[in-house]
Amino acid sequence: MKSSEQSLEVSQVRRLLFAVILSSLFSRNPRPGARRIALVALAVTGIGAAACDDPFAPQATTSVRTDSFIVYSVSQTPVNVPAAFNVIFFTPLRLEPTYGFDLVFDIDENGKVVLIPVTLVGGAVTAGRRVGLQKVTGDYAAVSRAPNSGYKYDSTLVLGIDEAALVELSTDVCQFQTSQLVYAKMQIKAIDPVARTIVFRMTYDPNCGFRSLLPGVPTN
Numbered sequence: 001m002k003s004s005e006q007s008l009e010v011s012q013v014r015r016l017l018f019a020v021i022l023s024s025l026f027s028r029n030p031r032p033g034a035r036r037i038a039l040v041a042l043a044v045t046g047i048g049a050a051a052c053d054d055p056f057a058p059q060a061t062t063s064v065r066t067d068s069f070i071v072y073s074v075s076q077t078p079v080n081v082p083a084a085f086n087v088i089f090f091t092p093l094r095l096e097p098t099y100g101f102d103l104v105f106d107i108d109e110n111g112k113v114v115l116i117p118v119t120l121v122g123g124a125v126t127a128g129r130r131v132g133l134q135k136v137t138g139d140y141a142a143v144s145r146a147p148n149s150g151y152k153y154d155s156t157l158v159l160g161i162d163e164a165a166l167v168e169l170s171t172d173v174c175q176f177q178t179s180q181l182v183y184a185k186m187q188i189k190a191i192d193p194v195a196r197t198i199v200f201r202m203t204y205d206p207n208c209g210f211r212s213l214l215p216g217v218p219t220n
Contacts, residue, residue, distance in 0.1 A: 058179070060212075062217065063217050064204065064214060065203070067202065068201040071084070073198065074105060076196055080094060084118075085101055087103070090204060099129075102169055103115055103167075104121055112191070120155075129170065130169075131154060132167070132168035133166070134150050135159070140187045144212070144214050146184070148211065164187035164188070165186055166185050169182050177208035182205060183211045184202055184204035186201065
């Protein structure tokens, strides 16, 4: 899919080309039949240009966000510490019965992080809030676009230090948009099994249906 700037350039080139063709047809053969052919050709061009520059296509308006966070393990910690995370609001949260979070964090007996989707915590109350997780197998920095397949839904994922995951989240924030999904990637940077803290960084595309993980406002 082209960016809006590229699409505009393509449309301008098309219009210029067919204007030249139209002028040529009229100058060489001014008969009514020739005029009709030229007008049909011009109309088809206009329809094609409109299809490429779809004014109803979703447009991203918000920049991709990147930041680092500290959260706590849900086990062996006080109830008032942030052991969960809300991707949409891009902030750590405490576990509350309102279930305003998307992911819960834990540290297992091997000292690794366990990511727990909200549906595994809230049960029937959060059944409609699907969270997909997928482990990153290559270089974290090289992941510039989230895939649209390969996620395991509403299942835990275990990560060690420097290991990473992709996140696909279904959210009501996008309920009136073409797609109800948002995407992110996250990497574990530090784990303290004694203090029960976890440091991670996350890059998140807040534009509904867009999967870019590069800085700036996505163009496709």
